[in-house]
Amino acid sequence: MSELPATPPLMLDKIDRGILRLIAHDSTTPLAAIASEVGLSATPCWKRIKRMEEAGVITARVALLSPARLGYPVSVFASIETADHSEDWISRFAGVVAAMPEIVGAWRMSGDVDYLLHIMVPDIPAYDAFYRRLIAAIPLRNVSSRFAMERMKASPPPI
Structure with missing residues (x-):
């Protein structure tokens, strides 16, 4: 898995970055809450998220697990x-x-x-x-x- 960009970075505006901050903090945040927080309605917010997924900015939505609680301290x-x-x-x-x-x-x-x-x-x-x-x-x-x-x-x- 390469972390180096193969293509130029996607141009992100303040709203895109706000969406990413919210998703990075908690990927289970409901779309309506994300949209409200960044000042959009649900449909334009969803379209931005889809665009960032298709462009490879959002590569996965995962849960962070506790290694110690799973037995790997x-x-x-x-x-x-x-x-x-x-x-x-x-x-x-x-x-x-x-x-x-x-x-x-x-x-x-x-x-x-x-x-x-x-x-x-x-x-x-x-x-x-x-x-x-x-x-x-x-x-x-x-x-x-x-x-x-x-x-x-x-x-x-x-x-």
Whole structure:
């Protein structure tokens, strides 16, 4: 999943941004409430939302879940270095990442680290088992893991 824009960003006005702020805060907000908040009637508001969905600005409407309440209180950020940058290795690595549900975020990086993985597990032994499966699945030069102590902020992009 690429976060980089393949096309120029959609031109958004103040009303579009207001709609996005409301949806990003709570995607279950009724259309009538969104429309009222941004000063539109329901139909024009709905048309703007559909336009932003079709343009790929709104990519999904999801519920945010509590990792701790679901039994995954440990967040690990693993920096990955590889000696192989071939298309075949990158494709294999992407498949490994996709197949491991503990990986909830993955980025290809610039600089001294090749990839950054966000991993959620129930405890340290579960991370050790994950780590062993990861290094058995694909050759890596170095894996450096950092354990999050506290999640201080999680928010949508600035709108």
